[in-house]
Amino acid sequence: MKKYVSILKRTKLFAGIGNDDIISMLSCLGARPQTYKKGEYVLRQGEHLSDIIVLVEGNLHIQKDDYWGNRSILSRIDVGEMFGEAYIAPESSALLNDVVAVADSTVIFFDVKKIITACSSACRFHTMVVQNMFFAISEKNRKLVQKLGHMSKRSTREKLISFLSEEAKRNNSSVFIISFNRQQLADYLSVDRSAMSNELCKMRDEGLLEFDRNSFKLLLHGAV
DSSP states (O other), rough: GGGHHEEEEHHHHTTOOHHHHHHHHHHHTTTTTEEEEEOEEETTOOOOEEEEEEEEEEEEEEEEOTTTTTTTEEEEETTOOOOGGGOSSSSOOOOOSSEESSSSSSEEEEHHHHHOOOOOOOTTTHHHHHHHHHHHHHHHHHHHHHHHHHOOOOHHHHHHHHHHHHHHHTTSEEEEEEEEOOOHHHHHHHHHHHHHHHHHHHHHHHSEEEEEEEEEEEOSSSOO
């Protein structure tokens, strides 16, 4: 568990807390590491959750398959990010989505009751963790609003422009690499992969962008 302390220190949940203090808090917060192979399910739709989970190795997708097997990627989870907080209230319903490892991954489960309840040892950073959890949830809500912004666009081109513009702003550069392959990007934007690929080629031919696999460069001289 100690090998993940340096990663936990960089997470929003443990922001401002030193390595030694994190180590002393792990048992207090009921920390339990778990490793998953690529393709394995971390959580499945229909399960009930009583933990907040932090990814410390690998990469995960929150996704949902409909009755006919069509997949939508709702979100990606990168190292250091927290998830599961939407289902931890006592009256919360079962999970609506699956969480799948898209690379060999390790997560740490934290008992939410131990996070929000003052521990008997009264560790001085416990209140800071609760505060950090609140801020992290607020940040995730902001990202959800961003995705809803992409999804509200009517056409495949408009969704691509919205997504790629946001990525350029996030990277502070017109040249950037996205973490999705073509199928994953289509699933994330809820569009047909072939139609999306055709639209990307049209945008390239019109001088809007250049791309090579998941590397993109946005250009100013094209006309949307």
